[in-house]
Amino acid sequence: MKKISIILLVLVMLFCSAASIFAGGGGGDRGRGGAELALVTDYGTIDDGSFNQGSWEGVVQYAQRNNIAHRYFQPPEISTASYLATIDLAIRGGARVVVTPGFLFNEAIFIAQDQFPDVRFILVDSAPRQGDVTRIGPNTVAVYYAEDQAGFLAGYAAVRDGFRRLGFMGGIAVPAVQRFGFGFIQGAEYAAQQLGLPVGSVTVRYTYTGTFTASPAIQTQAAAWFMDGVEVIFACGGGIGFSIMAAAEAAGRWVIGVDIDQANASPTVITSAMKELRHSVYTIIADHYRGQFPGGQALTFEAANQGVGLPMATSRFRTFSQADYDAVFARLVRGEIPRLTNLAEGGDPAIVPVNIVRVTFFR
Numbered sequence: 001m002k003k004i005s006i007i008l009l010v011l012v013m014l015f016c017s018a019a020s021i022f023a024g025g026g027g028g029d030r031g032r033g034g035a036e037l038a039l040v041t042d043y044g045t046i047d048d049g050s051f052n053q054g055s056w057e058g059v060v061q062y063a064q065r066n067n068i069a070h071r072y073f074q075p076p077e078i079s080t081a082s083y084l085a086t087i088d089l090a091i092r093g094g095a096r097v098v099v100t101p102g103f104l105f106n107e108a109i110f111i112a113q114d115q116f117p118d119v120r121f122i123l124v125d126s127a128p129r130q131g132d133v134t135r136i137g138p139n140t141v142a143v144y145y146a147e148d149q150a151g152f153l154a155g156y157a158a159v160r161d162g163f164r165r166l167g168f169m170g171g172i173a174v175p176a177v178q179r180f181g182f183g184f185i186q187g188a189e190y191a192a193q194q195l196g197l198p199v200g201s202v203t204v205r206y207t208y209t210g211t212f213t214a215s216p217a218i219q220t221q222a223a224a225w226f227m228d229g230v231e232v233i234f235a236c237g238g239g240i241g242f243s244i245m246a247a248a249e250a251a252g253r254w255v256i257g258v259d260i261d262q263a264n265a266s267p268t269v270i271t272s273a274m275k276e277l278r279h280s281v282y283t284i285i286a287d288h289y290r291g292q293f294p295g296g297q298a299l300t301f302e303a304a305n306q307g308v309g310l311p312m313a314t315s316r317f318r319t320f321s322q323a324d325y326d327a328v329f330a331r332l333v334r335g336e337i338p339r340l341t342n343l344a345e346g347g348d349p350a351i352v353p354v355n356i357v358r359v360t361f362f363r
Contacts, residue, residue, distance in 0.1 A: 034094025035071035037063050037285065040086050042102040043078045050238045051101040051277065054260040055124050058281025059099055066289070069094070083108035084115075091119055097288055099281055102126065103174060113137035120293055122284050124277065125176060127298055138295040141284055145275040146302035147176050148183035148340050149332055151234070153310050154256050154273040155187030156328055158232055159195070159202055161270075161320040163254075167205045167230040169222065169244060171212040171237025173347030179340075180236045180258065180273060181206065185352045185359055186340050192356040200358050205230055206349050207362040212238035222247035232256060232270060245269065254316075263314035271315040276307050303332040 039046070039059050046056040056072055063070035071093065075086040083105055090098055098119060100109060103126040110128035113121055113136075120139050127134050127142035136142050158166060168184055170177040185204055192202045205225055209218050222233055222244040232254035235241035241257060245266035248255045257265065257272030280301045287293050301307020309329065312322050331337050344351045349359050 035069040035090075036094050036096045037068055037070040037099075038090035038093070038095035038097070039070075039072045039099040039101070040083065040090060040105075041072060041074045042100075042104045043075070044239070045074065046072050048238065050241075050259045051124065054275070054277025055099055055101040055281050057260075058278040059285065061278060062282050062285045071095075078104060080107045080111070084112060087112050087116075091116055096120065097122065097285060099124065099285075101277075103176075106130075109140060110135065113140045120288050120295070122281060124281065125275075136296050136298060139293075140296070141294050142298040143280055143284070144298060144300045145176070145280075146300060146308050146339065147179035147273075147275070148186070149303050150273040150275060150308040150310075151180040151183030151236075152187035152190070152332070152337070152340075153308070153325075153328065154234060154271060155184035155189075156191045157187075157271060157310060157315075157317065157320045157325065158234075158256065159188045159191035159197075160324060161317045163231045164202050165229050165231045166203065167222075167225050167233035168207070168349075169218070169233055169235055169237065169240065170208045170347070171240055172210060173208045175343055177208070177236055178343050178347045180234070181347070182340050182342075182349060182352045184234050184236075184273075185349055185354060185357060189352075189354045189357045190337065197356055199356050202357045204349075204357060204359045205362065206359055208347055209237060209240050212240060214239040214241075214243040216243070219243040219247045223251060226251035226253045234258070234273065236273070241265070261311040261314055263311065263316070267316075270317060271310050271312075274309055274311060276301060276309065280307060303329060304335075 037059050039056050041052045044052050046052050059070050073086045073090050075082040099122045101124040105123055106126050106129040109121050109123045110130040117139055122141050124143045127136055168181045170181050188202055218240050233244050234256040235244040236258045245255050245268055248268035254270045255268045257269045259275050262269050262272045312325050342351055349361055
């Protein structure tokens with residue numbers, strides 16, 4: 001009987017703990033009360049230096065400018081059921097627009113868009129999908145980014161800035177990560193051609209860590225690459241960036257951040273391949289309040305609509321200038337540089353056409 005009581009007590013404590021996670025609040029509505037703008041995090045926090053943070057900043061920016069109550073919610077676990085329960089909680093709390101960052105919400109939004117037809121959903125970097133069926137409801141917008149262009153700019157700038165031994169460490173080989181990596185190689189090749197560098201003078205070590213979470217193993221691998229001569233690593237995988245930055249700090253090397261401007265995360269971050277998350281989320285929320293919500297559509301934010309780029313104001317380049325950046329960015333906008341959007345099974349970068357750059361894939 002005593003054992004049963006103890007078990008029940010533990011279960012109650014766990015339930016209360018989970019409930020406290022659901023109650024995460026922020027911005028204009030920190031605490032109790034309704035909020036018509038809501039963001040549900042995937043598994044991280046709103047200060048993760050990546051998708052959650054960038055998307056939340058878009059919510060906060062619009063809400064504060066227009067005096068609208070807003071909150072964020074953090075699910076207690078990574079599962080469709082948990083995401084749906086958290087979305088339901090946000091809606092019962094007054095949410096009319098719900099922002100969900102990342103592909104982990106695919107199935108949850110596929111279901112929620114039918115369960116809550118009067119609520120608007122902004123699914124960042126993916127589309128509602130269940131099994132093999134993808135369907136964007138009239139109350140949902142799927143937001144995509146031209147990661148290949150952001151990666152291209154990062155690779156181009158690195159080589160133009162004088163780096164010759166590059167590294168790419170992606171998280172999981174999902175389409176977005178592949179596009180970042182393949183574009184990175186393409187940009188390095190384009191810069192090498194412009195500079196007239198000899199064949200093989202630029203090298204790229206390339207791998208996927210299999211996770212988006214920081215770990216000692218990733219830091220060790222990055223440290224080994226730096227010790228072997230790699231000068232800068234494109235850390236393309238959310239939390240793994242912190243492990244790579246730690247290795248760079250110890251080795252006196254450089255890192256390229258991803259998704260948002262990560263200059264403040266480490267003095268080793270020379271630039272970041274950015275998706276303009278704040279801008280895109282802000283824009284679609286504004287469309288909602290103007291009565292022009294683009295429901296049922298998949299929108300792609302790219303160079304032509306200021307959806308991707310490098311944060312030149314906070315970059316730590318040695319010779320790559322604003323004029324250099326503006327020139328290559330304009331070529332992307334005009335379509336003079338073909339987009340490389342093909343993907344490969346397992347994320348093999350061998351599909352990227354190169355002549356000067358030599359890529360070594362570590363599976």
